[in-house]
Amino acid sequence: MLNQNELQMKKHNFSAGPSILPQEVIDNTAKAILNFNDSGLSLMEVSHRSKDFQEVMDKAVALFKELLNIPEGYSVIFLGGGASLQFCMVPYNFLEKKAAYLNTGTWAKKALKEAKGFGEVIEVASSAESNYTYIPQDYIIPTDADYFHITTNNTIYGTEIKHDIDSPVPLIADMSSDILSRPIDVSKYVCIYGGAQKNIAPSGVTFVIIKDDALGKVSRYIPTMLNYKTHIDNGSMFNTPPVVPIYAAEQTLLWIKEQGGVKEMERRAIEKSDMLYHEIDRNKLFVGTANKEDRSRMNICFVMTPEYKDLEADFLKFATDRGMVGIKGHRSVGGFRASCYNAMSKDSVQALIDCMQEFEKLH
Numbered sequence: 001m002l003n004q005n006e007l008q009m010k011k012h013n014f015s016a017g018p019s020i021l022p023q024e025v026i027d028n029t030a031k032a033i034l035n036f037n038d039s040g041l042s043l044m045e046v047s048h049r050s051k052d053f054q055e056v057m058d059k060a061v062a063l064f065k066e067l068l069n070i071p072e073g074y075s076v077i078f079l080g081g082g083a084s085l086q087f088c089m090v091p092y093n094f095l096e097k098k099a100a101y102l103n104t105g106t107w108a109k110k111a112l113k114e115a116k117g118f119g120e121v122i123e124v125a126s127s128a129e130s131n132y133t134y135i136p137q138d139y140i141i142p143t144d145a146d147y148f149h150i151t152t153n154n155t156i157y158g159t160e161i162k163h164d165i166d167s168p169v170p171l172i173a174d175m176s177s178d179i180l181s182r183p184i185d186v187s188k189y190v191c192i193y194g195g196a197q198k199n200i201a202p203s204g205v206t207f208v209i210i211k212d213d214a215l216g217k218v219s220r221y222i223p224t225m226l227n228y229k230t231h232i233d234n235g236s237m238f239n240t241p242p243v244v245p246i247y248a249a250e251q252t253l254l255w256i257k258e259q260g261g262v263k264e265m266e267r268r269a270i271e272k273s274d275m276l277y278h279e280i281d282r283n284k285l286f287v288g289t290a291n292k293e294d295r296s297r298m299n300i301c302f303v304m305t306p307e308y309k310d311l312e313a314d315f316l317k318f319a320t321d322r323g324m325v326g327i328k329g330h331r332s333v334g335g336f337r338a339s340c341y342n343a344m345s346k347d348s349v350q351a352l353i354d355c356m357q358e359f360e361k362l363h
């Protein structure tokens with residue numbers, strides 16, 4: 001029997017999140033939902049403490065550590081609540097007096113706002129005045145801050161910090177939308193977190209990588225569920241974890257390993273984003289919105305040049321009719337955003353480029 005995808009026109013899923021996943025991850029998760037490990041039970045109805053699921057959890061943690069070369073002394077946990085809950089869990093667990101934040105977009109700003117409820121917050125730099133088109137370079141991180149928080153990829157504005165920065169104080173990063181798209185030096189961070197729905201799994205699970213000895217330095221009471229230590233000590237099983245998304249995450253991690261790891265993901269991300277940015281820069285109808293040096297490899301934002309502004313809705317329809325999905329830009333930027341996460345194929349990027357070229361010929 002043909003599956004849904006084969007019956008329909010090929011869809012090229014450029015959605016920002018929840019977003020594209022490798023087809024085999026979707027297939028394997030679907031199978032496990034019907035019959036988990038030939039148990040005659042659905043993945044949705046087995047105990048999270050069953051031997052079979054414990055194995056999934058252990059493998060997901062081990063693969064995460066292996067793929068990102070996470071050093072000894074770090075824990076990987078899977079939680080609920082999305083990256084948004086981390087905006088308060090981070091200060092709850094790490095902010096004693098003062099924290100520093102880099103304001104590079106909507107998510108960075110939300111994280112900063114939440115921290116203000118816990119202590120003094122220094123915004124070391126911001127690109128808000130230019131609608132977040134660049135990553136600020138010249139800023140001073142106060143050396144008496146408990147930590148410095150960055151958002152490595154700004155999903156909405158299409159800018160990205162593509163290297164591991166040096167920080168004189170413990171570094172914490174929201175990597176929701178570029179995790180596993182390049183090798184990272186985890187030892188430079190005390191905490192890395194993100195919602196899984198951009199590059200790993202369906203929504204419903206959040207990963208957190210934590211340096212164990214960076215915890216325990218705040219004097220406040222931390223509610224049990226918001227205390228990282230609770231989840232580290234209980235192997236992400238203090239309460240019922242999101243079983244299905246964790247299964248999908250484990251499948252994605254396995255897929256990345258089979259494809260050649262994060263180095264290969266990076267090679268592909270560079271190749272795909274270079275192809276698309278090259279077309280944006282070449283095509284007379286389009287212009288990129290982000291500062292060239294800071295362009296994201298994951299979320300590629302572009303608008304119509306002022307001359308052709310009126311054609312925006314036409315292009316959206318033209319591309320949609322040809323199978324492009326999710327390319328409408330976020331309302332704060334307008335125009336278009338093509339999210340090219342790990343699972344996005346080069347062929348799909350080429351299909352979008354073909355649309356842009358065909359449309360250019362018509363005008």
Ligand SMILES: *Cc1c(COP(=O)(O)O)cnc(C)c1O
Nearest residue numbers: 082083084107155174176177195
């Ligand atoms: C999507 C996103 C978030 C929000 O994630 P939720 O899981 O919906 O809370 C936070 N930060 C970044 C960088 C994102 O892309």
